[in-house]
Amino acid sequence: MTIEDARALLKSPIWPKVRDNFLATGEFTVYPPGDERRLEYLDADTRSSVENWKTVLEHAGEWRLVVDGAKVRELRAAYPGAYPEALRYAAYFPGGKVDVMKLLKLKFPEAYRLCCS
Numbered sequence: 001m002t003i004e005d006a007r008a009l010l011k012s013p014i015w016p017k018v019r020d021n022f023l024a025t026g027e028f029t030v031y032p033p034g035d036e037r038r039l040e041y042l043d044a045d046t047r048s049s050v051e052n053w054k055t056v057l058e059h060a061g062e063w064r065l066v067v068d069g070a071k072v073r074e075l076r077a078a079y080p081g082a083y084p085e086a087l088r089y090a091a092y093f094p095g096g097k098v099d100v101m102k103l104l105k106l107k108f109p110e111a112y113r114l115c116c117s
Contacts, residue, residue, distance in 0.1 A: 001030075013114055017041035036100055038115040046111055050100070052082035053089075053107060057098045060090035 001009075009015055009030060021040070022028045031037040039047060056063065056079050064087055066072055075083045089106060093099065104112035 012117065014038070014041050014117075017114075033116050034101065035115075039100070039111075041114060042111050046108065049081055050103065050108060050111065052079045053086045053103060054098045054100065055079060056082045056084075056086035057090060057093050057103070058096045060087050060093070061096060063087065064090065 009018065014030075018028070018030055018041070031040075039050065042050070056075075063075060063083065066075065072084075079086075089103075092102065092106060101112070101116065104115060
């Protein structure tokens with residue numbers, strides 16, 4: 001890492017996350033922009049939301065057909081904020097193959113900026 005790279009890192013929005021990770025683990029790791037490992041820099045709530053959305057989108061084909069009220073309530077409780085809202089985005093992820101960066105770009109723009117800047 002050059003001095004210019006270090007200065008750019010200090011000015012970037014990921015610096016607090018890199019610093020906190022270093023203090024917690026003793027390992028200084030900076031992932032390149034666009035790397036899915038940058039999801040580690042997100043707060044726990046955002047990571048949980050992304051995982052919920054990812055799971056719902058992966059099962060959209062089968063869960064779209066659920067009409068039983070008890071099952072719908074169970075899915076809403078298991079995936080809060082994602083089910084059934086994520087089903088509207090299923091067309092962007094054919095076959096249940098979820099591209100996490102595309103998901104971030106569509107639904108979590110702030111997380112996308114952090115992961116791709």
